[in-house]
Amino acid sequence: MHMVEQPSQEIDPSVPTAARMYDYYLGGKDNYAADRAAVEELDKVVPSTRRLAINNRRFLQRVVGTLVKDYGIRQFLDHGSGLPTQNNVHQVAQSIDPTAHVVYVDNDPMVLVHGRALLEQDDRTAVIHADMRDTDLIFSHSETQRLIDFSQPVAVLFNSVMHCIPDSDTDGPLALARRVKERLAPGSIMLMCQLVSEDPEVRKFVTDFMDQATQGNWGRVREEEDVAQLFEGLEILEPGLVEVSTWRPDTEVAPRQLTHEWIEFGGVGRIV
Numbered sequence: 001m002h003m004v005e006q007p008s009q010e011i012d013p014s015v016p017t018a019a020r021m022y023d024y025y026l027g028g029k030d031n032y033a034a035d036r037a038a039v040e041e042l043d044k045v046v047p048s049t050r051r052l053a054i055n056n057r058r059f060l061q062r063v064v065g066t067l068v069k070d071y072g073i074r075q076f077l078d079h080g081s082g083l084p085t086q087n088n089v090h091q092v093a094q095s096i097d098p099t100a101h102v103v104y105v106d107n108d109p110m111v112l113v114h115g116r117a118l119l120e121q122d123d124r125t126a127v128i129h130a131d132m133r134d135t136d137l138i139f140s141h142s143e144t145q146r147l148i149d150f151s152q153p154v155a156v157l158f159n160s161v162m163h164c165i166p167d168s169d170t171d172g173p174l175a176l177a178r179r180v181k182e183r184l185a186p187g188s189i190m191l192m193c194q195l196v197s198e199d200p201e202v203r204k205f206v207t208d209f210m211d212q213a214t215q216g217n218w219g220r221v222r223e224e225e226d227v228a229q230l231f232e233g234l235e236i237l238e239p240g241l242v243e244v245s246t247w248r249p250d251t252e253v254a255p256r257q258l259t260h261e262w263i264e265f266g267g268v269g270r271i272v
Contacts, residue, residue: 011109016213018164019082019108025053030114038213045205046261053160056193056264059244060159061092063191063268066248067155068096071270073189075147075154076102079132080161082111089157090125100124101147105138107131132161133171135179153187156180160264162194162230165219173219177230184271192230193244193266195221202261227265234269241267 016038020031024039042049067073074097078089081104093100104115104127115127126143138144148154162173169175177192184190197203207220228241239247243263 011113015215017108017110017217018161018210018214019080019106019111022053022082022160025050026057030110041213042206042209045209046202048261052195052262052264055245056160057087059193059247059264060089060157060191061087062248062250063157064089064092064155065096067189067268068093068100071153071187071189073153073155074100075149075152076100076157077138077144077148077154078102078104078157078159079138080158080164081106081115081127082108090119090122094124098124102126103128103141103144103147105130105132132158133165133176135176135183139183150183151185153185153189155189155191156184158190158192158194160193160195162192162227163219163221164217167219173226173230181233181271186271188271190231190234190269190271191266192227192269193264194227195262196224196227196265197221197262198223199261206262221262224265231267231269235272237268237270239267241265 013032014034016035020035021039024031024035039049064076076089076093081089089104090100090102093102102125104111104125106112106115106127107130109129112127112129119125119127124147126147128138128141128143130137130141132138139150158177165171165173165176173194177190181190195206197206203221207218210218224241231241243265247267
């Protein structure tokens with residue numbers, strides 16, 4: 001049986017987390033001084049990161065809306081969901097179809113506290129505290145079983161989280177993507193994107209900085225070809241694997257990622 005060490009339920013405000021840093025980039029209030037200081041340091045080398053975070057959030061919202069409207073998806077399993085912000089997956093999906101079900105997964109205890117408080121009134125949505133690599137636990141969890149029917153198509157989301165996972169034959173992004181793929185019914189969807197850079201100096205700086213800042217809760221900034229490997233065996237939906245601000249933009253003047261020291265790269269694949 002595949003086992004991953006259980007994440008701590010203790011919140012440590014002195015150690016930045018990717019979820020809280022992302023929250024700060026998006027203008028949220030669920031972050032600490034350590035998270036804000038880490039963001040300021042990161043911005044000195046990769047100043048486009050706030051725009052990148054906002055564009056990534058918009059990409060997620062466009063994908064969810066498209067999947068509900070055009071592909072009939074009514075159930076979502078969101079890995080590494082982060083802290084609740086405006087227009088979360090369940091809000092986007094349920095605004096189109098109120099019967100949509102969403103399970104959020106995160107290992108940051110702050111996400112669990114805020115998520116459960118937010119979702120107390122919504123019996124079609126749940127948040128579970130787990131490491132996103134612990135596929136056995138996530139898929140068998142009572143809340144997942146209550147809300148997700150794996151005999152039917154489901155959208156599994158790995159939005160801007162694969163860079164948090166170190167390379168490993170058993171738990172790295174490739175192994176994780178394959179493990180999840182094997183459990184999904186035909187017609188299911190996998191959204192996968194992560195931070196990439198074609199500049200080796202940027203890759204090294206950000207990887208080392210985030211690994212040190214988060215005390216090892218980080219993987220690495222990768223290259224586009226690494227992300228492409230995750231989609232092996234999937235039918236990639238148009239427009240393919242792209243910098244995410246260019247994935248089916250809402251308008252011709254939708255915000256684009258203009259600086260490219262690093263980008264969010266990925267797309268949406270379907271199990272056939």
